[in-house]
Amino acid sequence: MFFHVLLLLLWSVEGSQCLRILVYHPEPWRSHQLTFRGLTRGLGDKGHLVDFYTPYPMPDPPKTVNQVQLHDTLEELLDLADVHEFENCSPLRNMDMNYDLNAYVIQKTAITGKAFTELLSSNRTYDIVITEFTLWSEPLSYLAHRFDALNVVFTPVMDFPWTNELAGLPDNPSYMLSYQSRTNGRFIDFKERLKNTFRTFLQNFGGHRHLATRGQEIADAIMRYEGWENRPKLSEMARDAALILLNTHPSMSYPYPRAPHVKEVGGMHITEPKPLPKDLQEFMDNSPEGVIYFSLGTNVDAKAQTEQVFDVLVNVFKAINQKVLWKVGTGMPEVKENTKIKMQTWFPQQDILAHENLVLFITHGGLQSTVEAINYGVPILGMP
Structure with a gap:
């Protein structure tokens, strides 16, 4: 009898550690989704009950993860974004463009379909709410207020001044570089420090301006629920994060000071290698000179690569001894009658690396590709 009671008590203690967690991530950038998948899958594997709102549900989720599909805004954003303006505009204009794109995502996913409105009006309870924490997603922090839950935020990109500003430990621009800096950070002369101070100021100024104006307006328009009129200002809510997760790692960055509730978790999305599909396995196994993997990520438009650039790449790949796996976008021409180059719109990247x-x-x-390459010890040739 005592043994059965002991088992029941142990089961009760274990069960009491199970949390109800809301992960809301409408961003359509697949690299961002990759990191959120790693976090969500890890929580599910630990037995926590997770509602994962995403435009790209993951295959074979843990049994305790309930996925709710949101509207996919990727194609709409690619049509709205002007890549050339992004490359050549001022830092402040760059931030405004990011605000515009992500404001579109937040608002479009809120008004398209019933998922968001049903979530706000539901009688569910959550212990933790997890949302993205970047320079433009702050209105989503009100979800933690709606469900009276701990506010946990995850930055799937690099560390940047705005994160530390809201965390309560602002950057010192004399040695803490903004993500917009073009120096390697080892030797910073006075001129670069001055530029870095200017960039840091602009980013923080733009962030505060956004919270007080556009961000607050968006939140008040779409984040309406019982009691929303009495909630804190967005500038206060955005600072009220119990935990901030950064998709960085000490081995890839400099030893900057962090607030106690800011933790680096870079590489969380990396999984154990799985067997390759048969055709890829044979292609790589039968390559005594080695294989080169060429991918420009998920958001590079194939139309941006001119025919001349394509021909140059093909000629180079044909001339070398190594075989090539080339991830291409839709609409790219094929390289016919060549057994050295294999082109596909998708590859299992981690398994190839x-x-x-x-x-x-x-x-x-x-960032995700760099982390994965470092993890598997693969040399990198960068084409930013």
């Missing part, structure tokens, strides 16, 4: 015959990764330098 883990293969012993991979000798080089040509990448646009995306």
